[in-house]
Structure formats: C-alpha cells, structure tokens
Amino acid sequence: SLAPHRDYLTVVSHTDIALATAQTEAEAGADHTRSSAAFLTSAHAKMTEGADIYNAISMDQIYAQAAGQDTLMPSIQLCIEDVGSLTGACGYGYSCVYANTISWSSPTTPLPMERDPRVAFERLFGDGATPEQRRARRHANASILDGIVDKIDDLKLALGTTDRARLSDYLEDVREIERRIQQVETTNSETVIRDIPAAPVGVPDSWSEHVRLMFDLQVLAFMTEMTRVSTFKMGRDVSSRVYDEAGITTPFHSLSHHGNRPDQLAEFAKLNAFHVDQVEYFIRRLRETPDGDGNLLDHSLVLYGSPMGDGSVHNHLRVPLFFAGHANGQFKGNHHLLCPEGTPMANALLTVLHRLGLDTGAVGDSTGELDL
Template sequence: DKGGGCDYNYSCSYTDSISWSSPTTPLPMIRSPRAAFDLLFGAGGTEEERALRRRTHSSILDWVAREVAYLKREVGALDRQRIDRYLDSVREIERRIQLIEARNSSGEPRELPGAPPGVPDSFSEHMQLMFDLQVLAFETDITRVTSFKTGRDASNRPFPESGSDRGFHPASHHGGKEENILEFNKICQFRVGQLAYFIERLKATADEEGSLLDNTVVLWGSPMGDANLHNHRRCPLVLLGGGNDVFETGVHYKAPDGTPMANVFLSLLHGLGHDDMRSFGDSTGEFLL
C-alpha cells in the first residue's frame, strides 16, 4: 500500500521515490539498466516497439549507422575521435546489458528470483552499470541532473558481497548490541562504498575544463540518523565534487539540532545559480556550505 502511512505518518511513496513531478506526484525509480539505457540513448516508441527493434538489430547503433557515417565525413579528425569514443562507450554498456539479459534468461538459478531479466543479481554490478549510464549521460550532456536511490527503504534484501547474510532492514534494528551493530556496519560500508566507483569514473572522464568531477556536485545522504529507532534526526550528508569551485571541500559541518535537511538543498541551489529560490521544501533558511 503506497498510499498509506508507513512510518511516522509518512506516505509509503517515500520508500520508493526521492524525485517528484509535483507536491503529490512521485516519480518511480527505474531499476532496469535496459530501461534507463533506452530512455537515454534509444529511440522512442513503446516498450514493444523497442523490443522489436532489438530483435532486428544487434545494437542500438545499427539504427543510426548511416547517419553516423555521414556525420563523420562532415567533421574534423578530433571530432571524429570524440564520436568514436562516444559510440564505443554506448556499445560497451549495451554489451554488458545484453550479457546480463542472456545470463538471466538462461535458466540457471538466480540469487534474486523475482528480479526481471536485465537486472543483475550482484548489487555492485547493478550499481556500477547504473553509475556508468549516468556518467555517459553527463559526458554527452544528455542530462545535467540525476537522482539516484540505491534501494527501496525498509528493504529486506541481503547483501552477501558485504560479508553479511542478514537482510538490510532486519539488520538495521540492532537493538544497541555491539555484535549486531558491527554486522549492520558491514552492510552500510559496502553500500556506501559503491559511491567510490562513481566518483572515480567522474574523475577519470575529461570535461571541457578539468574532469567531470571538477564540474559536478554529488550530494549523497541517508534518510535515517538512527535506523534502529527509525530516527529521522541528524541525518548524514556528504557533498562531493568540484562544482566549478562553488563550494569548499574537505570540511565537516555539524548542524544545530532541528536544522532541516532542506536548508542544505537551498544553499546548494543558490550555489548553482538559482538565486531566485526563496525556499525549498521545509527549509527555514540557508545552511553555510
């Protein structure tokens, strides 16, 4: 029931969505790498039409081969190299998705039996594929903003790659026992550790001035300050990236009790040039960054 109260009278929609098209309309997560790939790099049409094109063409690039050949004749050597790098990156991600789809449809047992074909059983493989899609979208200026959620809130999914076989939500209710806290920390460190891959990919990708990381702001956080008690106070936030030198890095700030997280969002928006915004969400002012 996504319309009822899940926790502290919050709508269950918050367990699945962090982006909203209006104050009452959540945007669903895209879990499938194939769906994200088609949305960013594929042609339009319905899912059935896109599936038909995939059956008749081994690669999405086959659809535009003639146009690409014409374009490469019209540009200089440097731009041809850029086009080739872009096409190689698109094809490499596409191959990875195709391999996962083939593996998932082979009939071999899956770690996540309920997951659709194309969604990797491995959490780290899934995260890296979704991160690479975002990096390529930034590099080609298809989009300049993404919202990314690493999983559904209150998920019972285990993360065996972390070294723990406990489900995430049950493990979060550690009861204050040291051994349980250490077990939960294994899962948390593993999940947060996936961010390093994204940061390194941004750092390794050239932009007009410096790297993508130099010109990007990554805000990473948690909706819980103390998951054991479902405490939403004092939630941690990490700000990464150069952001065109708008923000000072390497600093730890401790917010006064009761500071809305939205104050950070408002300051972030102002730093990115949205000076006309007087408020954001339940903000009460800016938080110095």
Template sequence: MIITKKALPRRTVLRGMGAAVALPLLDAMVPALTAMTRTPAHPARRLAFIYIPNGAYHAAWTPKGTGRDFEWSPSLQPLAPFREQVVVVTDLAHRQLESLGDGGGDHSRASAGWLSGVHAKRTEGADVEVGTTADQIAAREIGTATPLASLELALDAADIVGHCDAGYSCAYMNTISWRTPTTPNPMERNPRAVFERLFGDGDSTADRLREMEMDRSLLDSVTQEIGRLHTDLGAQDKRRVDEYLEAIRETERRIRKTEQYNRTTEFPVPDRPIGVPEDFETHAGLMIDLQVLAYQADLTRVTTFAFGREASYRTFPAIGINDPHHALSHHQNDEGKLARLGKVNAHHVATFASYLEKLQATPDGDGTLLDHTLLLYGSGMSDGNLHNHSPLPIVLAGGAAGRFKGGRHLRAKPETPMTNLLLSMLDMAGVRPERLGDSTGRLTGL
C-alpha cells in the same frame, strides 16, 4: 584554442533507425575565435541526489576532527581518493520527518521528505501529499536546456501498492522525487528501459527481447553518419567521440549480457523483469554508467538515484553480509550487527566512490564531469534502530563548476535544517528559491 570551421550545434545527434545518439561536448561545438565561457561550451551545472535507506551506524560514519584536519571514518574511507572534492556534513536535522502526532511511519517520511523537508500526509489511499523536491525545483530551471528535465533511477522494485508503513501509502517509499506535492515521480530500475529512454525506442518487454535476439547494437544504425561526422572533426574530437560511443556500446553489451542471463537462467520467482541484474553491484554499476552517459551527452542535468527503498531487506553476499539490511539497522546495539551494518554502509559509500571515479574520468569542456556536478549522498533516516532524523548522514561531492570547495568536515550548528543545505545546493546550480520546506536560510560555512 582556435577553431575556424563552422561550429557544430551543442545538440548534435546521430540518427538511425530507432536511434538518436547525442554527442558529448566537443571542441568543434565552440564557435570560432570565441571564448569558451561565452558559448554553449561553458560548463553546465549538474545536480545528483543519491539516497541510502535505513540510516547509518554513526560511530563508524562520523569523521574525527572538523575543518580540513579531519580523519576519515571507516564507513567513509572509500572516499579518501576524492578528499578535495568532498565535504562531510554532520548534525543536520529533518524535524518535519518526525512523528508530529502521526505515530509510526518514519521510513515513509524519511524518503518522502528527504529532498523537501515537508511532513508527509498520513494516508493509505491515493491522496498522498508531501512537498515538491529540490531535484524538481532544479529541473524546472536547469532542466529546460536538456531533452530530459530530470532522470529518476532506483535499484529496488517499487511495484508495491497500498499500505506499506504504519498507515502510510507505499508511494512514499517508492520514490524520493516529487514533481508537485501530490505527484510522485516513478523511479526506473530497469537498465534497458533507461538506456532506451536515453538512446532509442522499444520500451516493452517484447520489444527488448526482439532487440536482444537480433544481437545488434543501436549504434550500427548510425554507422554511416558517424563516418561522415569524423571527416569534420579534429583528432581530439574524433578520440572523444570514439571513446564516448565505445562507452555506449560497452554499456549496451553489459545490459544484453544481463538480459541473456535472466532469459536463460531459472529463478524461483516467476516473471522476473528482463534486464535487471540479480546482484546489487552489477545493477548499481550499470545505472551509474547510464547516468554518466546521460550527463556526457547533456541529455539531462538533474538525477535522483535510490540505492534502496526505505526498510529495504536486501542482503549483500558479495561482501559476506547475509542479514537483511533493515534487520541490521535494528541492531539493538548488538556489536556483531553493528559491525555488519558498518560494512554495508562502507559498501554503499564505495559504490558512490565508483560513481565519482567515473565522473572524474570523463572530460567535460575545460574540466571533467565531476568538476561540473554537485552530488548529494545520504539518507532521511539517522539511526535505523531509533527511527530518528537527526543527525543525518550526509556527504557532498563534486565541483559545481567552481562553486564548491571540498576537503572538509563541516559540523553544522545543532538543529540546522537539512533544507538549508538543499537551498545552498540549488544556489550553486543557479537556482535560487527563497525557501524550501522548513528552511531558515542557507547552510553557514558551506
């Protein structure tokens, strides 16, 4: 690739009234006659942490065989198209999430300590304390290069305060991200608020309703600048810009459609949040799209995404599951409940697979976003019926800009701390802390 014009800055944005739209990586951002690997076009390393609550049904989760010759389990079957980008890791333990004399509260400790390996302080008050999480350790370094150091998203409401779980503050279940040991990061569940944080102003409900009623895309305010930019781009860059902006428009249209539905449809619960879809599938799809857009525009390189709060009572009517998830996790070895729990696990994995599919379909430099991202998917709870924390259900996916090789089922040595895996992930992102929580080293074989 040879480019003779002056390069566009990597942080090029299109600005209009109330909008600032960052651009994806373009050929025109690579300085003339300079190798891509020595410019800002060198692939960014990204980390994503996706949490599932209530553990898993391991008989339907754990693959048969190890190494490259493993067979997909029923719950993990949706990941089959991404075999070469996936490593299933089994037998990891989070022993610091156990009771250690504090009694119940395993749900709180599971989510609070998943990314730190630190035992959460048992308190119902504001004096919460656990550990700085791996996402925030990464954000302190690779997050300095982007407008947002990190992005924290969730699907379940986190507006519960006070006591939630056996003497533990609700703060422990409301987030999986901790900026410091005593500072939890709030997780945003409203797609509209996330969209406007990424691309424009207007954070209040009144502002969002006014914008919806105007029925005008924020991109309309930067139309003239888009036209001027097109004259300086090659054919491939023009296509990338058009595809990227159309993805923004489509996401915005879907958010507005959801808002309109929520505005005009009566619900039994008063004061329903504007812009939050009723069903898991639509909500998760929107939040995934927003994360892909944020990565594509290099607005952030670190995300956390919780499919649900621990002890979530969500049902999944789209797949015929009307039992609350938490109730199913307390299956007491009932075959019918186990089958339905396995179906919920597979549905979550299929949603994760859709995330991988969208990353794989999005160009990024000389590869795709999936090539340049490392994603962790799993839970701090092992078996919701036993409230234990070993073995954990864990999947890694992506490419980590060439540092991660998939296509394997890796069975760790018994009692290997989950934090060893987190350290290895941070290494692949170019962040190298000496230790994390109860780590004993890096994960062997990864």
C-alpha cells in the same frame, strides 16, 4: 574508499530532517514511509492511504524545472529495488507512494523511478523502434548503433581529430553498457533459479553490478547533456535484501535494528562501507570523464545521504550527508562542516540551490544557508 577524492568532498554533520518524524500519535510507526518522502523535500507528508497525497516539490525538481528545460530529459529517476507502484497503502495510514520515490515535481506529483537498466538505456539512447523491433534486436544480440553506422561515419568525416576521438569514446561507452545489459539478459534467461525471481530479465542479480550499470548510464547522460539532473534510490526502506557479495548474511532492515550490539554495529558499518564504495565508483567515473576545461566532477555535484540518523530507533537526527564535486567552482571540497545541534538538513539543500544560481526562498523547514 573516498580518500582519493578528498579535495572534491564536502561532509556535513549534525543536520536533522525533523519533519520526517511523527507529528501526532496517530502517525507513529510510519517513519520509513515518511523518510523517503522527506529526504529531498524536508517536508512532512500528509497522512493518507488514498489519492489525496500531499508532500512538497523536491530539491532536484526545483533545479530541474529551472535548468533542465533545454535538455532532452529535464531529469531522470532511477532505483535498484522493486519500489512497486505509486498507489496502494503501505501501513500506518500512509500511501506507498511516499516510500517509493524521492522525486516530486509538485506536492501532489510523485515521479516514478526506473529499476530496469534496459528500460533506462532505451529511454536515453533509444532509436524510436517499436517494442517488437527492440525485442528482435536483443534476440539477435545486435546493437542500437547498427542502424546509424553510415551516419556516424559521415559525422566523423566532418569532425576534427579531437572531437572525432571523443565521439568514438562516447560510442564505445554506449556500446559497452549495451553489451553488459545484453550479457545480464542472456544470463538471466538461461538461469533456472534466480536470486531475485520476480525481477525483470535486464536486472542483474548482483547488487553492485546493477548499481554500477545505473551509475554508468547517468555518467553518459551527463556527458551528452541529455539531462542535468538525476536521482537514484539505491535501496528501499524496510528492505529484506541480503548483501552476500559484501560478506553480509543478515537482511538489511534487520541489521539496521542493531540495538547498539557491537557485533551488529560492526556488520552494519561494513554494509554501509560497501554502499559508499559503489558511490565512490560513480564519483571516480565522473572524475575520469573529460568535460570542457576539466572533468564532469568539476562541473557537477553529487549528494549522498540517508533520511535516517539511527535506523535502530527510527530517528531522523544527525543524518549522514556528504557532497562530491566542485559544481563549477561553487564548492571547494576538502571541507567538513559540523553544524550546531538542531540544524535542518534543509539548510544544506537550500544552500546548494543558491550556489547553483537559483533564488529559492526556502526548502521545507530551512532557516538559512550553511557555510559550505
């Protein structure tokens, strides 16, 4: 439940992503592909199965290009399901690239999303070792921190009591995530038949464990300012995944086509609540992490939503959207904004960028700011 974080929440209702909708008869049927492309761009992706893709820069990258250039990584892009490559055709005349990422650094430059916690961990905390050295370390169940023990000890001697404690907490968090990844790799290596047969060895079969590993990596990245921007695609359009750990037996995409049948709606609501519970974990971790004169949630903003308003009929109206965090006092929380019918979701994206200090003229089909 998000209730414990009410004072950090800003809920926005009745906004649309109209440009995810087919604009011509030829484009009909590709709503799932256009959805991901439009989520953070509020743009209408060009219909093509070739290399001449065209969308728009996404709002996360607008911010990353302005505020992320002095961090180790301007942004990170993560996902849970196998989104495949950034090439190929995915039906109805659209390239797979539109469905396989939500981050675009330019209208023609989609950013790939990383699914494997091990790869994401090495990218954030890697020591520059070769692939062979990293494999040997994993097989020996060794830690990425083992090679810098002496440097850590020297650094602790130079720090005051408070900073020394914070460093110890940070290193323990890094090691704990590493241990969890190692446990997943060990379990998957010893399992004859996996729930997700084609997944890399570092990807947990448990959806919630996978999600929480990725969230914890993002918390550590923010804590150390390795990056200030992350995007996380928690599912893939047309996914056939079954969330048995939530007590759901129907594949996700099939369940989204509920046809307003009460039993299907109840099960779909249960699944959505399960998804939001994982987001609550991220919000809680940010809130529990000290940062300056407050916590990470005081100084951050989390956007959660979907480009589908009603998956049963593939519309993009009244899409779900909420924000969590105070963004250094820019969002007060405990607020629900009910927008007039026809309000572009792009207005919310534009408002966020302005509150974060950017002088962005427009985002997609935005028409102005919202009272957030």
